[in-house]
Amino acid sequence: MNTHPASEPEPSIPGIPEYEEVPPGHKAGFVAIIGKPNVGKSTLLNAYLGTKIAIVSPKPQTTRHRILGVLTRPDAQVIFMDTPGIHQPFHKLGEYMVEVARRAIPDADVVVFLVDASQWPDEEDRMIAELLKEQAADKPVILALNKIDLLKSDREAHLAAYRALAPTPPDAEPPFPWEEVQISAIRGDNLDQLLERIIAHLPEGPRYYDPEMLTDQPMQMIVAELIREKALLLLREEVPHGIAVEITDWVDRNPNLTYIAATIYVEKETHKPIVIGENGQMLKRIGAAARQEIEALLGHAVYLELWVKVRKNWRRDPEQLRRLGYALPRERKGRR
Numbered sequence: 001m002n003t004h005p006a007s008e009p010e011p012s013i014p015g016i017p018e019y020e021e022v023p024p025g026h027k028a029g030f031v032a033i034i035g036k037p038n039v040g041k042s043t044l045l046n047a048y049l050g051t052k053i054a055i056v057s058p059k060p061q062t063t064r065h066r067i068l069g070v071l072t073r074p075d076a077q078v079i080f081m082d083t084p085g086i087h088q089p090f091h092k093l094g095e096y097m098v099e100v101a102r103r104a105i106p107d108a109d110v111v112v113f114l115v116d117a118s119q120w121p122d123e124e125d126r127m128i129a130e131l132l133k134e135q136a137a138d139k140p141v142i143l144a145l146n147k148i149d150l151l152k153s154d155r156e157a158h159l160a161a162y163r164a165l166a167p168t169p170p171d172a173e174p175p176f177p178w179e180e181v182q183i184s185a186i187r188g189d190n191l192d193q194l195l196e197r198i199i200a201h202l203p204e205g206p207r208y209y210d211p212e213m214l215t216d217q218p219m220q221m222i223v224a225e226l227i228r229e230k231a232l233l234l235l236r237e238e239v240p241h242g243i244a245v246e247i248t249d250w251v252d253r254n255p256n257l258t259y260i261a262a263t264i265y266v267e268k269e270t271h272k273p274i275v276i277g278e279n280g281q282m283l284k285r286i287g288a289a290a291r292q293e294i295e296a297l298l299g300h301a302v303y304l305e306l307w308v309k310v311r312k313n314w315r316r317d318p319e320q321l322r323r324l325g326y327a328l329p330r331e332r333k334g335r336r
């Protein structure tokens, strides 16, 4: 910590970060946002950070990686871990996504179990509730009932159905049911209340990250995800989930213009003409929509070139998954 006047800087010790001074009682910690696909995890994260770092789409299983979003306030630093929706894995990519979410729980100080309260709880919600009862038994869990803007006459019945997923006293361990907050991530309802509840559970301590840092995602990853988001939004049927995007070239031509080339991979030959569209119209629409957001993100003009290639069944092939960045760091024990 540097408390000396600016003219006489204290020498820093190599390898030891210099923390900025934080007020007494400052809180800092990690929050896992856990929920099945499409409940609004990315929408919630983006709402808290005031910017778009996680892509959102009406199609389930949009988020594939774990994304850290850092919210810094004078009194607290909240590090959100947005995870891919937990679901029954149908293929290798699904297994990867479930594993990412499962690994987020031990790292968390607080778990937010996000549900779509406008729907009835289903098998996937029950599966997650069981996972939390087992793996988050020693942690505070907040049940965040999202999409309350869509709830109408049967509101109470819906909420009660989700409350029933929580461990209930007197047999439950720990002996308290989960806290609950009703929110609308899209409208912003009760998001302040949820945040205060989260912060109340965080341990006291200094910041983990520079206050300027918003996410651990490299810019190229965010850009690739934005392109994938536009493809998800514009394409139909079975094509979108078989899509991966790789940035193949990135050149800052001058301070006001960046050239970006990206390849959209599809799983089947027959999907390629669908992504390209008649006279290249679909690819143009994907490119135009993505470019607009990338320019807003980078704050200057972008020349975006998109290519489409086939990588047969890449979601089932561990080698292809690794090449496209969907690989977990190896766990220490077990196989070499």
Ligand SMILES: Nc1nc2c(ncn2[C@@H]2O[C@H](COP(=O)(O)OP(=O)(O)OP(=O)(O)O)[C@@H](O)[C@H]2O)c(=O)[nH]1
Pocket: 035, 036, 037, 038, 039, 040, 041, 042, 043, 044, 055, 056, 057, 058, 059, 060, 061, 062, 063, 064, 083, 084, 085, 146, 147, 148, 149, 150, 183, 184, 185, 186, 187
């Ligand atoms: N009406 C309403 N829609 C919402 C709300 N929150 C999110 N949505 C919508 O729900 C859909 C899914 O949102 P996402 O944020 O992508 O959901 P996710 O849980 O991150 O999804 P995965 O990445 O598939 O795990 C999008 O169409 C959002 O606009 C809400 O509070 N109310």
